[in-house]
Amino acid sequence: xxxxxxxxxxxxxxxxxxxxxxxxxxxxxxxxxxxxxxxxxxxxxxxxxxxxxxxxxxxxxxxxxxxxxxxxxxxxxxxxxxxxxxxxxxxxxxxxxxxxxxxxxxxxxxxxxxxxxxxxxxxxxxxxxxxxxxxxxxxxxxxxxxxxxxxxxxxxxxxxxxxxxxxxxxxxxxxxxxxxxxxxxxxxxxxxxxxxxxxxxxxxxxxxxxxxxxxxxxxxxxxxxxxxxxxxxxxxxxxxxxxxxxxxxxxxxxxxxxxxxxxxxxxxxxxxxxxxxxxxxxxxxxxxxxxxxxxxxxxxxxxxxxx
Amino acid sequence: xxxxxxxxxxxxxxxxxxxxxxxxxxxxxxxxxxxxxxxxxxxxxxxxxxxxxxxxxxxxxxxxxxxxxxxxxxxxxxxxxxxxxxxxxxxxxxxxxxxxxxxxxxxxxxxxxxxxxxxxxxxxxxxxxxxxxxxxxxxxxxxxxxxxxxxxxxxxxxxxxxxxxxxxxxxxxxxxxxxxxxxxxxxxxxxxxxxxxxxxxxxxxxxxxxxxxxxxxxxxxxxxxxxxxxxxxxxxxxxxxxxxxxxxxxxxxxxxxxxxxxxxxxxxxxxxxxxxxxxxxxxxxxxxxxxxxxxxxxxxxxxxxxx
Numbered sequence: 355x356x357x358x359x360x361x362x363x364x365x366x367x368x369x370x371x372x373x374x375x376x377x378x379x380x381x382x383x384x385x386x387x388x389x390x391x392x393x394x395x396x397x398x399x400x401x402x403x404x405x406x407x408x409x410x411x412x413x414x415x416x417x418x419x420x421x422x423x424x425x426x427x428x429x430x431x432x433x434x435x436x437x438x439x440x441x442x443x444x445x446x447x448x449x450x451x452x453x454x455x456x457x458x459x460x461x462x463x464x465x466x467x468x469x470x471x472x473x474x475x476x477x478x479x480x481x482x483x484x485x486x487x488x489x490x491x492x493x494x495x496x497x498x499x500x501x502x503x504x505x506x507x508x509x510x511x512x513x514x515x516x517x518x519x520x521x522x523x524x525x526x527x528x529x530x531x532x533x534x535x536x537x538x539x540x541x542x543x544x545x546x547x548x549x550x551x552x553x554x555x556x557x558x559x560x561x562x563x564x565x566x567x568x569x570x571x572x573x574x575x576x577x578x579x580x581x582x583x584x585x586x587x588x589x590x591x592x593x594x595x596x597x598x599x600x601x602x603x604x605x606x607x608x609x610x611x612x613x614x615x616x617x618x619x620x621x622x623x624x625x626x627x628x629x630x631x632x633x634x635x636x637x638x639x640x641x642x643x644x645x646x647x648x649x650x651x652x653x654x655x656x657x658x659x660x661x
Numbered sequence: 662x663x664x665x666x667x668x669x670x671x672x673x674x675x676x677x678x679x680x681x682x683x684x685x686x687x688x689x690x691x692x693x694x695x696x697x698x699x700x701x702x703x704x705x706x707x708x709x710x711x712x713x714x715x716x717x718x719x720x721x722x723x724x725x726x727x728x729x730x731x732x733x734x735x736x737x738x739x740x741x742x743x744x745x746x747x748x749x750x751x752x753x754x755x756x757x758x759x760x761x762x763x764x765x766x767x768x769x770x771x772x773x774x775x776x777x778x779x780x781x782x783x784x785x786x787x788x789x790x791x792x793x794x795x796x797x798x799x800x801x802x803x804x805x806x807x808x809x810x811x812x813x814x815x816x817x818x819x820x821x822x823x824x825x826x827x828x829x830x831x832x833x834x835x836x837x838x839x840x841x842x843x844x845x846x847x848x849x850x851x852x853x854x855x856x857x858x859x860x861x862x863x864x865x866x867x868x869x870x871x872x873x874x875x876x877x878x879x880x881x882x883x884x885x886x887x888x889x890x891x892x893x894x895x896x897x898x899x900x901x902x903x904x905x906x907x908x909x910x911x912x913x914x915x916x917x918x919x920x921x922x923x924x925x926x927x928x929x930x931x932x933x934x935x936x937x938x939x940x941x942x943x944x945x946x947x948x949x950x951x952x953x954x955x956x957x958x959x960x961x962x963x964x965x966x967x968x
Contacts, residue, residue, distance in 0.1 A: 451880040452835050483947070498807045500952040528759050528860045537944045552883075553835045553861055553957055557941060557950045573758040573887040576859075580880035634864060637844045640790070643864045645807040650860055 383635040386627040390617065390654055397621035399510070400658070401569070401614045403603035405429070407436060408612070409457075409571075410598040411446075416571035417612055418531055423490065423509045424524050425482040425565050428533055431475060432544040432565060433602055438472020440545065441600035449578040450586025452552030456534055457597060458545050471545065481539040482563040484521035492522065493620045495628065497645055501525065501556045505648040507619035511567055512648055514559065524564035526555050527649035531566040551576040554649040569655050570614060617654040627654070690942040693934040697924065697961055704928035706817070707965070708876070708921045710910035712736070714743060715919070716764075716878075717905040718753075723878035724919055725838055730797065730816045731831050732789040732872045735840055738782060739851040739872060743909050745779020747852065752901035756885040757893025759859030763841055764904060765852050778852065788846040789870040791828035799829065800927045802935065804952055808832065808863045812955040814926035818874055819955055821866065831871035833862050834956035838873040858883040861956040876962050877921060924961040934961070 384392075401419060409416040422429040435441070440459075447460035461467035471477070492513060494506035502514035508522065512530070515522045524530055531549050533542035542563055549568055568575065578595055581588040588594050603611050617624050628651055633642035691699075708726060716723040729736040742748070748765065755763035768774035778784070799820060801813035809821035815829065819837070822829045831837055838856050842849035849870055856875055875882065885902055888895040895901050910918050924931050935958055940949035 449884075451883055498805060500805045500807075500954060501950060539947055552859070553954075555957065556954065557938065557946075557957070559950070561945075561947050576758055577756075577884050577886050579884050631864065638868075639864075640846055640868050643808060643866070647807060647860075647863065650862065650864065 384626075384630060385634075385636060386630040389623060389627045389630055393617070393621070393623035397618050397623040398615040398656070398658075399618055401603070401616060403606075403611060404433075406603035407432070407566070407600055408603055408606070409441075409600045411571075411574050411595060412598075413574045414571060415612060416574050417569050417614060418566050419510065419569050419616070420566040421509065421511055421524065421564065424485055424511065425533075425563050427476070427479045428482055428542070428544040428563050428565050431479060432547075434474045434476075435472055435545060436600050436602045437605060438475070439599070440469065440472050440475070441597050444469065444597050445591070445594035446575070446578055446597065447581075447588060447594045448548075448586045449551070449580045449588075451580045453550075453555060453586070454548040455551055455575050455578050456546060456548040456586075457595075458534075458547060460591065460594060462546060475545075476543060479540065479543050479563075481535075481542070483539070483560045484523045487515055487517060487520050487522050490522055491620065493625075495646070495648065495651075497632070497647065499648060501559055507624075507653075510616055510619050510653065512651075514648070521560065523560040524567075525648060526550050526558050526564075527567075528552070528554060529568040529572050530564055531568065532558075533563045533565055535562060549575050551578075556649075567653075569616060569653070570612065613658050615656050615658045617656075619653060624653075691933075691937060692941075692943060693937040696930060696934045696937055700924070700928070700930035704925050704930040705922040705963070705965075706925055708910070708923060710913075710918060711740075713910035714739070714873070714907055715910055715913070716748075716907045718878075718881050718902060719905075720881045721878060722919060723881050724876050724921060725873050726817065726876050726923070727873040728816065728818050728831065728871065731792055731818065732840070732870050734783070734786045735789055735849070735851040735870050735872050738786060739854075740909055741781045741783075742779055742852060743907050744912060745782070746906070747776065747779050747782070748904050748907035751776065751904050752898070753882070753885055753904065754888075754895060754901045755855075755893045756858070756887045756895075758887045760857075760862060760893070761855040762858055762882050762885050763853060763855040763893075764902075765841075765854060767898065767901060769853060782850070782852075784850060786847065786850050786870075788842075788849070790846070790867045791830045794822055794824060794827050794829050797829055798927065800932075802953070802955065802958075804939070804954065806955060808866055814931075814960075817923055817926050817960065819958075821955070828867065830867040831874075832955060833857050833865050833871075835859075835861060836875040836879050837871055838875065839865075840870040840872055842869060856882050858885075863956075874960075876923060876960070877919065920965055922963050922965045924963075926960060931960075 405420040407418040420429045444459050446455050446457040448456035459469045492508050499505040504515040512527045514525045533544050534546040535542035632646040712727040714725040727736045751766050753764040754767035766776045799815050806812040811822040819834045821832045840849035840851045841853040939953040
């Protein structure tokens with residue numbers, strides 16, 4: 355019998371996340387965390403309350419940043435539905451492992467039980483799978499990507515472009531929010547939404563309308579017990595996760611809002627932090643990767659210091 | 662007020678998984694599911710009980726296929742520890758969102774409380790980050806990969822190769838099992854293990870020893886509530902997920918085993934199913950992707966029909 359050697363400490367296996375231990379090998383190398391900690395205030399932006407959703411679950415609040423630049427019609431409809439309390443009392447009715455959680459009205463396909471949409475909801479929207487490249491900001495990263503000719507960030511969201519087809523879209527990275535649809539491309543209106551909780555299912559890229567991204571509270575969605583039915587649905591309503599409310603931040607009194615700042619994806623800090631992740635040189639990494647996948651790049655969020 | 666249109670059925674958003682709805686657009690296209698359903702028996706292999714671990718959690722059994730071809734010394738040590746009951750009564754003591762769950766002895770770094778290793782456990786092992794290319798089977802896929810010059814499968818596991826460096830390794834795809842270590846490359850012995858539960862953290866590729874892959878029960882690990890401490894640890898032992906037992910399948914009576922068959926990754930069926938996923942042509946997909954990421958390719962598992 356022997357003791358577990360001390361070298362096998364619980365801190366074994368450093369994470370990729372911001373909180374990674376910082377033990378730079380060379381004084382010239384700064385970790386992503388060090389770079390972010392030293393960032394100027396101007397490299398951060400406050401979330402816009404008019405484009406922020408709070409989803410209240412039994413475990414706490416999920417904060418979603420909406421992406422009107424990618425899906426103006428869907429985002430406008432979602433805001434109408436949130437103002438009208440459409441999702442209050444609905445549920446997460448699907449959790450499929452390594453794929454998505456989906457939420458909204460579990461009775462949506464039962465005409466007798468479906469929850470009515472609030473006044474002003476548009477019942478038909480165009481598909482907004484892609485947007486034109488021209489006029490849309492884009493900060494490209496140099497890394498090769500199998501799904502798109504160009505990848506990077508736009509307006510704080512992961513983005514991919516195909517110049518030959520003059521289109522840009524939000525890839526299916528972990529945490530992005532999309533509008534579920536049926537076979538018809540224009541069959542979504544934003545009532546039924548899904549969030550990616552697994553390996554980026556990018557075969558779905560530019561085949562659905564993407565409406566935003568979870569910026570805080572992902573762990574409340576990703577740890578949802580998976581549904582036992584095919585595709586992760588729950589037949590038993592008691593197994594679904596109840597949604598107390600989904601509200602626009604701007605509709606709440608300031609005291610009830612979650613103040614958050616997001617690191618600008620077009621900032622020097624973000625670029626330098628990404629490069630530090632691409633070529634890690636701390637004591638744990640035996641060699642730098644020289645590459646990073648678009649969907650591996652975290653977009654840092656912080657609670658602003660009190661003024 | 663209006664009803665939710667019928668087109669927004671709950672079946673909206675088809676999954677990537679095997680259970681995807683099958684509505685082929687053209688009679689010449691067969692979906693991955695159709696191809697797999699029509700597969701010959703010889704394209705499947707039974708799991709080897711001598712290289713299969715059963716991890717018994719409160720929610721059920723997780724089945725792990727060990728990879729002696731990738732990490733012979735670690736796998737031998739893990740088998741010794743499993744036979745000696747090392748993990749019985751230990752826990753999942755870490756769950757970090759979009760990264761890993763980690764399990765073993767939560768008191769491993771406390772010499773006074775650490776659980777002794779079973780007789781025969783080796784307390785020092787070589788790092789087994791990579792293996793030589795020569796002599797190792799490899800079925801390559803043609804898809805570009807940012808992390809490795811060549812990707813594919815070997816002995817039923819995802820694999821990546823770098824011919825210039827004469828090395829092959831198991832990439833950090835969803836569900837792979839690795840041996841946690843400290844900064845020293847040879848500081849793992851397989852006692853503390855982790856499983857990838859998020860976007861493939863492939864910056865860790867060939868920097869840790871990979872010992873296997875979860876082939877059934879991933880949802881019991883991936884839905885673990887995330888730990889509140891930095892890096893996903895739980896300070897409160899009551900929040901950890903208890904592990905009743907980890908046993909080698911071969912040590913259990915046959916009646917207590919989970920019979921499983923895995924689709925051979927070097928079979929014609931696997932190749933055709935992957936191609937069907939690479940270029941989906943059912944009624945949901947508006948255009949085929951023409952690409953698939955190594956870590957997006959599911960390795961089908963089934964319960965064999967009773968003889």
